[in-house]
Amino acid sequence: LPLPNDKVCNSRSLNHEKTQSSASFSRYQIITVRDDIASYTKALLVKSWTNEMLATEESRKDALHRPGAGNRNRVSIQSTEKEEYGDGWIFLRGEWYYTPAQPKDFIHLCSVSGKYQTDFEALPVILHTCAPSGSDEEDDLILVLHPDMLVPPTTISEAISCSRRAVLRSRLGSSGLNSTAALYGIMRHSLFELCMRENNFTPEFAEEMIFSIVRKASENLVSLGIKDKEARNEVIRVLPQLQKFHSDFMHSKGKGAKLNGNGIHNDMDFCVDSVEGAEEDLWSHELGLKGNLDVTVKATTQEIYPRGSKEEGKDKGVIGIELKTGHNQQPQSAHIAQLALYILMLSIRYGMGSHSGEHASQTGMLLYLNPQGLSANRVSPMINEWKSLIGQRNAIAYAIKNASGVRGVTISYDEENASPENSLTVSINEAPPTNLPDVLPATQQCNHCYVNRECMLYAASNTEESSKTTKLSHAKLISHFCGHLEQQDIQYFLDWDRLIDLEADATAKATSALWLTPSLELELKTGRTISSLVLEVPVSRFTSMGGDENSEWVPIILKRASGSESKTELSRLSVEQGN
Numbered sequence: 001l002p003l004p005n006d007k008v009c010n011s012r013s014l015n016h017e018k019t020q021s022s023a024s025f026s027r028y029q030i031i032t033v034r035d036d037i038a039s040y041t042k043a044l045l046v047k048s049w050t051n052e053m054l055a056t057e058e059s060r061k062d063a064l065h066r067p068g069a070g071n072r073n074r075v076s077i078q079s080t081e082k083e084e085y086g087d088g089w090i091f092l093r094g095e096w097y098y099t100p101a102q103p104k105d106f107i108h109l110c111s112v113s114g115k116y117q118t119d120f121e122a123l124p125v126i127l128h129t130c131a132p133s134g135s136d137e138e139d140d141l142i143l144v145l146h147p148d149m150l151v152p153p154t155t156i157s158e159a160i161s162c163s164r165r166a167v168l169r170s171r172l173g174s175s176g177l178n179s180t181a182a183l184y185g186i187m188r189h190s191l192f193e194l195c196m197r198e199n200n201f202t203p204e205f206a207e208e209m210i211f212s213i214v215r216k217a218s219e220n221l222v223s224l225g226i227k228d229k230e231a232r233n234e235v236i237r238v239l240p241q242l243q244k245f246h247s248d249f250m251h252s253k254g255k256g257a258k259l260n261g262n263g264i265h266n267d268m269d270f271c272v273d274s275v276e277g278a279e280e281d282l283w284s285h286e287l288g289l290k291g292n293l294d295v296t297v298k299a300t301t302q303e304i305y306p307r308g309s310k311e312e313g314k315d316k317g318v319i320g321i322e323l324k325t326g327h328n329q330q331p332q333s334a335h336i337a338q339l340a341l342y343i344l345m346l347s348i349r350y351g352m353g354s355h356s357g358e359h360a361s362q363t364g365m366l367l368y369l370n371p372q373g374l375s376a377n378r379v380s381p382m383i384n385e386w387k388s389l390i391g392q393r394n395a396i397a398y399a400i401k402n403a404s405g406v407r408g409v410t411i412s413y414d415e416e417n418a419s420p421e422n423s424l425t426v427s428i429n430e431a432p433p434t435n436l437p438d439v440l441p442a443t444q445q446c447n448h449c450y451v452n453r454e455c456m457l458y459a460a461s462n463t464e465e466s467s468k469t470t471k472l473s474h475a476k477l478i479s480h481f482c483g484h485l486e487q488q489d490i491q492y493f494l495d496w497d498r499l500i501d502l503e504a505d506a507t508a509k510a511t512s513a514l515w516l517t518p519s520l521e522l523e524l525k526t527g528r529t530i531s532s533l534v535l536e537v538p539v540s541r542f543t544s545m546g547g548d549e550n551s552e553w554v555p556i557i558l559k560r561a562s563g564s565e566s567k568t569e570l571s572r573l574s575v576e577q578g579n
Helices: 054-064 067-077 094-098 153-158 163-172 180-198 203-216 216-223 228-236 241-249 333-350 383-404 454-463 463-482 488-505 513-517 519-524
Strands: 023-037 042-049 088-092 104-113 124-128 142-143 255-261 266-285 289-303 315-324 364-370 373-379 410-414 423-429 533-535 558-562
Touching: 042 094, 094 383, 104 163, 124 142, 142 383, 153 163, 153 289, 153 333, 153 383, 163 228, 163 383, 163 454, 180 228, 180 241, 180 266, 180 289, 180 315, 180 364, 203 216, 203 228, 203 241, 216 228, 216 533, 241 364, 241 373, 241 488, 255 373, 266 315, 266 333, 289 333, 315 333, 333 364, 333 373, 383 488, 410 558, 454 463, 454 488
Parallel strands: 088 124, 315 364
Antiparallel strands: 023 042, 023 104, 042 088, 104 142, 255 266, 266 289, 289 315, 364 373, 410 423, 533 558
């Protein structure tokens, strides 16, 4: 193993001294994976991304799902031993050592601040979770496995207690509305977000919004046997705490209120300057993350030191607020992990550093709010915590991909009969069990889990796993949910489950192509991309533009940039009203 004994620090970028910085990343494909147990190091030989790699993936799908098309590119998709070559090595140490990377996997090497080089010229690179003695403590390089799989922070935080449940949630989805408490929690979330968006916490406005929220949730209320009036009375109970939040953090004439550091961080003064969004979609293709942050605000913060003194100057930045409406108001590790990932995603979007309040703050508010009271807590993750969470994300991405992979299908080539019609054969074998993470050894959590029925069905369909879980006291749960099933029922389930995964693989869109392929190339190829556009200065909002009288509309005016290579008339592109 070519260990980089002479390399202590990774390379900084040329503009690492700038005040405000944004993330940078490079995309690679893994060629070879090697382990060195003596030094506790995993080495990845990588090759820089090229557009030809997209074509190879499309050829693989053609071979599996459209054999006639796949034969035309038969050579590019055959499973053969490749010569070991690449642009350089990435060495994984500490927690990174457990990254389940395999040859042909795609990865991103990302610098959160953009202060470190990520391209092939920086190779070899050494990744540590915690900086060892003699290395750069500010090193923020992160490795992202299967970056095209966008994993929600809620799934990652859920995996802390049970990775199997996180994978099942990703495969099957969850409405989260199978209990009265969950439904009331979502309705309180909606009320909080509407009040924040309109900056209106009056009883009249709240009652109007609650009436609309209850109407939208009527189907779920009926299924749970809850009357509309009962639901409205329950949701309105949280209004006094919403008003207290408003008076403390939003209507305090710039003074704000205190965020609790809970002994982990110093307390902090926090004052909301403006609300930027509610239930905002956050996407980070660099980190393979997506999610919905409850509220995004611009806020002014100031550190409070133990003796009551405050740091000089105040910081203004974009901050995320994550709301939890349960009875327990003690900060929980899963909630902290979830908000920490949202803070990371905001840092990727808005950049880090201090620049006119447009940067992302490295702090978030974890707000516990219920009819009995509220608790506002500070979450300020450190870089090593982000690295650990991304490592957890990589493990979940691997487990999800492993569970949904094409199984029980054999592709073979007849070299003697190489005609396009007969050279390729796809054989559908008996469906094997889905490869899921192991069941928890104890049943205490499983008894109350919202996916225990589906989990035990998967366990019953795996003879080896069913035997293990029976020894681990899951026999009662398996019998309760699956005791009535015959072997032919189990096999039907396996065939059905495999068919769903095959269909998903065949119809999955290459989302990576949308942002990895140059826009001009996409425009010429698909007719649904408009390249080289310039956004004109936005004009003010106005109402009633052929729609609801109370609707607000913002015209966005885009024009083709001068000197653009594309000469396609905008009217000829496949863009229609309603898209």
